[in-house]
Amino acid sequence: MHYAHNLTVNVLYQMKLSTEQTLALAIALSHFTSKVSAWSPTNGYAPGTVSCPSTDVNFLRDATGLSSEESDWLALRNQQTQPALKKFIERANFADFNIEEFFDEIQTNITIALSFSGGGYRAMLNGAGQLSALDERTVNATEYGLGGLFQSSTYLAGLSGGNWLTGSMALNNWSTIDELANNNNGVWDLNHSILDSGGLNIFSTLGRFIEIDHAVDAKKAAGFNTSITDIWGRALSYQFFGSDFDGYAPLTFSSIKDGEAFQNALVPFPISVADGRAPGTLVISGNSTIFEFNPFEMGTWDKSVHAFTDLEYLGTHVTNGKPDNSDICVRGFDNAGFVMGTSSSLFNQFLLQLNSTALESALKSVWRYFLSDLDKHEDDIAVYAPNPFFKAEYAASTDVADSEYLYLVDGGEDLQNIPIAPFIQPERDVDVIFAFDNSADTDDHLPDGASVVASYERQFGIINSEASFPYVPDTNTFLAHGLTTKPTFFGCYASNLTELSRVPPLVVYVPNVPYTTWSNTSTFKMSYDADEKRKIIQNGFEVSSRYNMTMDSEWRKCVSCAIMQRSLEALNEPQPAECKSCFDEYCWDGSVYSGDENFTTSVNYTQTGNSQAGVPDRSSITL
Incomplete structure (x- = not known):
């Protein structure tokens, strides 16, 4: 086993394995690597003090470009994505397009980003199915779905429930969706809500929350502020990481960078998104500061802060990035559950609705005890103190830099429920974004495009960086116009985008549609039995695959056209004729609602599918 663990990617390549075989084997080997290697130095939830990396270290940098770590990683990732993408496009079977010549001519690598919206467990499960259809490790994904697109992608972002999906994947050694759904060691066991995790066994539930209480008390005793997000994140960790080690209490988000699959760039670059908001203030898309967590850093491109800090050393007292005591730094503050809870802190409200739950009275009393000493003005806030951006010199505003605390909230509170901001920064030069929308904008818990509308509008605000987003309708x-009943492409032609600050990525918008099950569950539905879970994941697969390619047998080809478009434009090369047909089908044509048309915000589904979208009979395909 020790010999197997020491296999490197170079050795794997010498074995002449394909890209997918290399990824599968590397991930399998990484299961032998204990998560302990990246744990908090206290071996618990509380952060601990360590020696600083050097006496003159500065953890802060101006957000004028990518970090050196991300740039170095991208050089490795490009070696993986471009061969995988070439293989993906070859499967599209273009009739008259020379793929070899195209890849020889393009001057830069094609960069693909996958973005999964928030929306609680609904978003996590729908997103899981949508992602599984992109992953060639999923059975039948290559034949009936978009298998290989995950392997071809450079970036992967999640927000709130979408971050539960992407974070679960990354922090469980890049498990497949099928592996996560199997409830191994309690991972993704959703039979009971986190309020009564033991179900009928009240003593099991009490034991779980005694562990949580002790963990949060330990963080407080170590001198760190705690909030309801600490409790929320700790509770979620048992579902996301398993029951061992008290829900892997010492596991950190920065540990992602230590995994073999990530180190060798065999997987996309994961990003978690949250918003900045002080207690008692209101976040809107125009004034929000959008923070991202990635394996190396935490920070924002927005002018209000315009800085990034080393994620691993969050919790260290700093002034303008330099430790106040050059001998003492902190590690373990970036707890994995706490970061994922931060991105979904809106769900703190669920913890506060005790009177509306069916919990046993004893459990309600326990919960009230846990919540009794928390600041009621910070119900939906995660407290990051000390502030890693204290006295930062790069900020256009002093609001954050002058505060000893940094307050973060659910990344969807500014209406941008799809985490797109990290991918429209010019520094990342993304070509195409696949935006999976599992929001509950309508009364039927389905999306209405509000998230991409907010992202479009935000680019004209004063807080925005140099990001640019394509035109979208209201x-x-x-x-x-039925843009929520099938995928829609935005920003198809750069020639139509010249009035924007720069040419943005093409956006492939993919909304949740209930094809084979009612996937539009409530955001606050907190438990799913095994059958419900599997059905929603299956429906997500069908959303990504255009109902297993039965609604459009050319869907893989159309996706390939969207991916190649910016490169074709840069080469001043015409589209293949088949791409023109695809764009005629999927690109938003610029028309807008006139006010005279009749439409309903309610779903219009039959037992055989969505009558608006023309879905075939649900019994017509079996995976």
Whole structure:
């Protein structure tokens, strides 16, 4: 086993394995690597003090470009994505397009980003199915789905429930969706809500929350502020990481960078998104500061802060990035559950609705005890103190830099429920974003495009960086013109985007549609039995695959066209004729709701599918 663990990617390549075989084997080997290697130095939830990396270290940098770590990683990832993408496009079987010549001519690598919206467990499960259809490790994904797109992608972002999906994957050694759904060691066991994790066994539930209470008390005793997000994140960790080691209490988000699959760039670069908001203030898309967590850093491109800090050393007292005591730094503050809880802190409200739950009275009393000494003004806030951006010199505003605390909230509170901001920064030079929308914008818990509308509008605000987003219509147009019943491409032609600050990525918008099950569950539905879970994941697969390629047998080809478009434009090369047909089908044509058209915001589904989208009979395909 020790010999197997020491296999490197170079050795794997010498074995002449394919890209997918290399990824599968590397991930399998990484299961032998204990998560302990990246744990908090206290071996518990509480952060601990360590020696600083050097006496003159500065953890802060100006957000004027990518970090050196991300740039170095990208050089490795490009060696993986471009061969995988070439293989993916070859499967599209273009009739008259020379793929070899195209890849020889393009001057830069094609960069693909996958973005999964928030929306609680609904978003996590729908997103899981959508992602599984992109992953060639999924059975039948290559034949009936978009298998290989995950392997071809450079970036992967999640927000709130979408981050539960992407974080679960990354922090469980890049497990497949099928592996996560199997409930191994309690991972993704959703039979009971986190309020009564033991179900009928009240003593099991009490034991779980005694562990949580002790963990949060330990962080407080170590001198760190705690909030309800600490409790929320600790509770979620048992579902996301398993029951061992008290829900892997010492596991950190920065540990992702230590995994063999990530180190060798065999997987996309994962990003978690949250918003900055002080207690008692309101976040809107125009004034929000959008923070991202990635394996190396935490920070924001927005002008209000415009800085990044070393994620591994969060919790260290700093002034303008330099430790106040050059001998003492902190590690373990970036607890994996706490970061994922931060991105979904809106769900703190669920913890506060005790009177509306069916919990045993004893459990309600326990919960009230846990919540009794928390600041009621910080119900939906995660406290990051000390502030890693204290006295930062790069900020255009002093609001964050002058505060000893940094307050973060659910990344969807500014209406941008799809985490797109990290991928429209010019520094990342993304070509195409696949935006999976599992939001509950309508009364039927379905999307209406509000998230992409907010992202479009935000680019004109003063807080925004140099990000650019393609034109989109209003939400009434999304509903009236059926843009929520099938995928839609935005920003198809750069020649139509010249009035924007720069040419943005093409956006492939993929909304949740209930094809084979009612996937539009409530955001606050907190438990799913095994059958419900599997059905929603299956439906997500069908959303990504255009109902297993039965609604459009050319869907893989159309996706390939969207991926190649920016490169074709840069080469001043015409589209293949088949791409022109695809764009005629999927690109938003610029028309908007006139106010005279009749439409309903309610779903219009039959037992055989979505009558608006023309879904075939649900019994017509079996995977």
